[in-house]
Amino acid sequence: MVEFGQIWSQLGSTMATIMFVYTISEAYTAIQTYLSANTSQRAKKLRAEVVKDSQTPLVLSMDDNEEIIDEFQGAKIWWYSNHTTKTSQSFSIYPASDEKRYLTLTFHKSYRDLITSTYIKHVLKEGNAISVKNRQLKLYTNNPSEEWYGYKRTKWSHIMFEHPSRFETLAMDPKKKEEIINDLVKFKTGKDYYAKIGKAWKRGYLLYGPPGTGKSSMIAAIANFMNYDVYDLELTAVKENTDLKKLLIDTTSKSIIVIEDIDCSLDLTGQRKKTKEKGDEDKKPEDSIKNAKENEEEKKGSKVTLSGLLNFIDGIWSACGGERIIIFTTNFVDKLDPALIRRGRMDKHIELSYCGYEAFKAKNKAEEEAEEKAKELKSEKDNGELAQEEEQVS
Template sequence: MAELWTQMGSLMATIMFVYAMVERFFPAALRDALQIHTQKLVNFLYPYVQITFPEFSGERLKRSEAYTAIQTYLSENSSQLAKRLKAEVVKDSQNPLVLSMDDDEEVTDEFQGVKLWWAASKTASNPHAYSFSYYSPLDGKRYFKLTFHKKHRDLITVAYIKHVLEEGKEIALRNRQRKLYTNNPSSGWYGYKQSKWSHIVFEHPATFETLAMERRKKEEIINDLVKFRNGKDYYAKIGKAWKRGYLLYGPPGTGKSTMIAAMANFMNYDVYDLELTAVKDNTELRKLLIETSSKAIIVVEDIDCSLDLTGQRNMRKERSEEEEAKDPNKKEEEESNRSSKVTLSGLLNFIDGIWSACGGERIIIFTTNFVDKLDPALIRTGRMDKHIELSYCRFEAFKVLAKNYLDVDSHHLFSRIANLLEVTTVTPADVAENLMPKCVNEDVETCLLSLIQALERKLAEEAEEKESDDGGLNEEKDKEEATQQEIKSNGHCVEDVKGNGFIL
């Protein structure tokens, strides 16, 4: 054994001597050629291929999206096999503390029966080197190294790497902390740390299970959402942008905003609450659309009140005639004072124009209390693909509210409430207000009796309104009949005068 170690030591010393002589006395061109042929010999004997993914890339050394996606993928799928892990605090994530494999650690992965090796490595940093990157760490450059057998080159480079990047991005989206955005005025778009959208964490607890609506209608909406979420290939096949429009309409208090929150929670989407009155013109509207992310719901609430978009085409001629008659100075002053110049055409292009195809997997929702006021071009099929009416509370929706607020599935007062709900027009918000206990002493029966009293009062009010309306109609009818009788009698008098030879 001692002789073997002696021979190995002599061999290593000889190699080091030869290497030093080559580096010192051989010309650079000869050294490069020798290195190339040596690498070819190593590649011939070594049957594995290695691919490196650096943490920073590009001219400005920005953090590589590929590196981030690979790190997320390995943290989710393979890092549990590593013996040395590092903990990192990730911003805007549901799991703020993420474990990933440490430097100089290696894990294995398998894809379609092929075994691969991932290694996390780091190069030594040069303290005298100047970096243009805002992100580059001072302790060296990190990278991931993927190793696999050369006979699987096509499978790994074509399918596996694409799978890793897509899976990593999907995991990051799934684990992200969802946000509720609102648009800023254009005066605050530019400058240090300025942006077009402000956001807070979206924490609305609404779900379809707690939504006061008929089960059949809820299942119909859920199935439509699932089909849209899984329809990426289908939308690409038919040549349409991967988006869908919903129009929610109904009286105030019927749950339109709650429906939006339930849809966002079900789809795991961000929500962009677009305030049209803060948008100056169509150009700003397009810029806001570009800044929205995929997997998002863009909401315009009370669109009939947001801008004067109702009946624009019918009034266009009248407005143009009025503007022509105005004094030019006055006209210019009115134009400058108008807060928003977003037009119906600009909003239509925002919904389904060529700019709407930027990004993907978006849902656009309009809400309104008065659907008849909206321009038909705004809500036609293809722009608002599905119209959902949210109406007054009926017994099936009441049972959901009773379960939510009182945790009760049945009660002897339910039949009485069912009869009252059939003949009254009361919103789910009004029902929920009466079902909510106001103090610790109120039990289930007290809350249900409170609801019954409220429904009976509502029924009496509606009966009084109907009676007064009927009385007013009868009074108008009597006046109309009296007027017709008076006209008729006056006609007879004129005929009598003409018969006697006089014309009054």
């Protein structure tokens, strides 16, 4: 059950009221988004707000002391918006806003069960869906572990994700492309399936192939197709396994966690450890000083282990959140530990190679279709402008 911050119920003889007080929570934001999209057109006074990270940066919502009416399954619901301002003075190192906003929901008492059990869930679901549809995709990168703490410090930093790659622009075999798209659609619509089989709603993809074959472009195409944020995880900036879990908790649903060049990120594979141990047997005495310095640098660096990464992918902590994709990329799949890429962790292995005839043919066809569409749009625009000029002359 979603926690709404503070909820009061004032029950009268015929009417009931629920108050939603603004806190930094998804619930209040979802309700506000729902009202803005569905009922604010009926309000007499509107308030314009600038919303960050959204495709519609200017959002109109009902102003203070405004009331609007919504209907749901025959029930009439009144929403009322207002705010209070704190009058007492206080001093704080981290000052908070003196203004407290709230929404009041009023309905007939006979609809109490419908409102509390169905309508509120409906509002939250619709509000969240609208937010996801309108949001601007973001590209995150993790900050070094030692920089997480302090005022307004965060584990992730982000910029707007504006990569132009789409499946239509990828030069690859059409059958393989269709197979990947179908797999993504199946995953996105598979919430009930994953719950039925008792698995976390996540999927792993391993992209491998020579350098320059489009692994990063594939990630961007998947993000744009799924409308998911991208978390680019830099393992060398993570101090230890515990920090890896904290980063996972701080990610959102509907996201892609990417570890590029996994074979180069850290010394995680069993093969590399064996090679290192074999090399240590032939170590010369004169190399002791050099090795001591290397050991000192290793102590200062990341202590993330293969076990920690495996738990990150499909351990108990990996079930937090939902609708999440994990992608590894590598140029040398043979260097990876089999435990890291087995089915169940990396569910689908996608080999990306240099373009063949079919890939070039499909890409050229897509480019020709795009050019034709652009010409049609330009022609329609020119005809519209010409018609406007003729009307002005007449």
